[in-house]
Amino acid sequence: MTDKDVTQVVQADAAGIAKAAPILAAGGLVAVPTETVYGLAARADDGAAVAKIYAAKGRPGFNPLIVHVRDVAHAREYAQWSDGADTVAKAYWPGPLTLVLPRRGDAALADAVTAGLPTVALRVPAHPVMQSLLRQIDFPLAAPSANRSGFISPTIPAHVLATLDGRIDLILDAGPCESGVESSILAIHADGTWQELRPGPIDLNAAHWQIHGSEIGAPVQPTLIEAPGQLANHYAPGKPVRLNASEVAQDEFLIGFADIQGDCTLSSTGDLEEAAARLYDCLHRGAASDKPRIAVAPVPEAGLGRAINDRLRRAAAPAA
Numbered sequence: 001m002t003d004k005d006v007t008q009v010v011q012a013d014a015a016g017i018a019k020a021a022p023i024l025a026a027g028g029l030v031a032v033p034t035e036t037v038y039g040l041a042a043r044a045d046d047g048a049a050v051a052k053i054y055a056a057k058g059r060p061g062f063n064p065l066i067v068h069v070r071d072v073a074h075a076r077e078y079a080q081w082s083d084g085a086d087t088v089a090k091a092y093w094p095g096p097l098t099l100v101l102p103r104r105g106d107a108a109l110a111d112a113v114t115a116g117l118p119t120v121a122l123r124v125p126a127h128p129v130m131q132s133l134l135r136q137i138d139f140p141l142a143a144p145s146a147n148r149s150g151f152i153s154p155t156i157p158a159h160v161l162a163t164l165d166g167r168i169d170l171i172l173d174a175g176p177c178e179s180g181v182e183s184s185i186l187a188i189h190a191d192g193t194w195q196e197l198r199p200g201p202i203d204l205n206a207a208h209w210q211i212h213g214s215e216i217g218a219p220v221q222p223t224l225i226e227a228p229g230q231l232a233n234h235y236a237p238g239k240p241v242r243l244n245a246s247e248v249a250q251d252e253f254l255i256g257f258a259d260i261q262g263d264c265t266l267s268s269t270g271d272l273e274e275a276a277a278r279l280y281d282c283l284h285r286g287a288a289s290d291k292p293r294i295a296v297a298p299v300p301e302a303g304l305g306r307a308i309n310d311r312l313r314r315a316a317a318p319a320a
Contacts, residue, residue, distance in 0.1 A: 007031075007165045009157055012129040012174035021136045023169050024049075029056055031146040031160045033174035035127045036096050036182050036201070037280065038154040039068070039143030040168065047110040050142055054112065056167040059149040064115040065142040066098050066183070067122050070134045075099075075122045078107040078140070084188045087211055094126040096179055096201040100187040113142050123183055129174050145182065146171075150236050152283045152315070155180050159284055180277035181307045199307040201276070235280070237287035237294060241316035243309075245295035253291035255282045260297035263289065272304040279308055283315060 010016040012033055020030045024041060027049040032041045040057065042049040044067045054061060069075045072089050079085070079101035088099065103109070103120040114120050125131065134141065145153040148163035155177040160168075184200030186207075194216050196204045208216035248254040248262070256262025258270035264282035266275035286294040296312055299305050 005166050007161065007168050007171060009161070009171045009173050012172035014132075016172050017129065017133050017136060020133060020170055020172055024133075024137060024141070025139075027052070028170070029053065029168040031154075031157070031164065031168060031171040032133065032141075032143060033127055033129050033172060033177060034068075034096075034125045034143070035177060036179045037177050038146040038157070038160050038171075039130075039141075040146040040164070041068070041133075041141040041143040043137075044113050044140040044142035045108050045110060046139075047112060050110040050112045053142060053144065056164060057144065057147070057149045059144065061112065062115050063149075064117055064119075064121060065113050065144050067109065067113060067120060068125055068130065068134065068141045068143050069122055070131075071124055074140065075124065078104055078109055078120050079122055080104055082188060082190075082192070084192050084194075088186065088188065088207070089124070091207065091211070092202055093124040094131065095124070096126070096183040098123040098183045098185040098198075100185060100197060102190065109140070110142075119187070121185065127174070127178075129172060133172075152235050152237055152287060153182065153280050153311075155277070155280045159280065162284070176277070176281075178277065179273075180279055180281075181304075181311060184307070199310050201304065201307065203303060235283065235311050235315040236317075237283050237315060239287060239291075240293045241312070242293065242295045243312055243316050244298045246298070248295050249293070251291055252293045252295040253286040253289045255286060255294065255296045257297040257299050262295075262297060263291075266297075266299070266308075272300070272308065275299060276304050276308055279311060 030041050042053050098121050100119050100121045146160045147154050154160045157171050157173045179201045184202035185198035187195040205216050254262035256265035264285045266278050299308050
């Protein structure tokens with residue numbers, strides 16, 4: 001499509017899913033709801049379709065994409081599977097966990113999906129719309145967040161339209177996303193060791209304790225981009241962001257938490273799940289406000305707070 005077109009928004013019901021499936025089969029772009037954020041889906045086995053994702057988002061070619069699949073059997077077609085991967089997948093799939101595993105040599109995926117890396121990022125989404133869609137098609141879906149690259153991730157269709165209207169074919173509207181932050185990303189290496197590449201709704205340290213009886217270890221700063229969401233400057237609202245703000249200046253839009261109430265409050269009760277679900281909406285509201293700056297109240301660096309603070313630090317990072 002061209003920038004002069006208008007993106008159609010349809011309800012994510014049986015009729016909407018039936019409309020989306022042939023668009024994807026033909027190499028088109030559809031914004032799809034997941035339990036984390038809205039994703040921009042294209043068939044992952046078609047190089048031209050995947051190129052449309054990068055073009056629509058303005059995404060750098062070195063940043064790989066997550067491949068969404070139906071189930072473990074489907075995932076095994078694209079990755080060198082292991083007992084460790086099987087254990088983790090049985091525990092957390094379908095759900096907001098992405099596994100980064102060695103790519104199979106015969107994996108029927110467009111090369112751009114993995115950005116030239118020897119690994120592939122795989123996820124089985126839990127959202128019923130995505131599950132239904134994946135059952136209706138015979139190919140996997142590459143689906144990064146449905147927004148222009150580097151900007152705030154979308155948790156409602158209006159967020160998608162804010163940066164991609166006219167650049168994609170269709171949006172399946174299923175209302176607000178439940179989790180609100182992107183999936184946890186776990187690399188399982190050939191020797192069985194784990195490496196957290198991105199914090200998210202799944203507490204990977206707790207998962208490692210449950211499965212291995214020990215801590216996963218501190219995250220290692222990657223020397224190259226191995227998975228989505230690792231760029232230092234990301235989720236940017238286009239305004240300066242000040243973190244851990246206990247007081248606010250007159251020219252700041254305040255995102256509150258717990259006892260600090262703001263122009264938009266993540267959770268007045270200090271509930272981290274509620275805060276995660278509201279995070280990007282509050283950032284979108286701050287970006288759209290007439291205040292030139294955004295301030296964010298402190299959020300505990302524990303549990304889901306690690307993922308929230310990871311996104312906030314990247315939103316506050318200076319542009320490269």
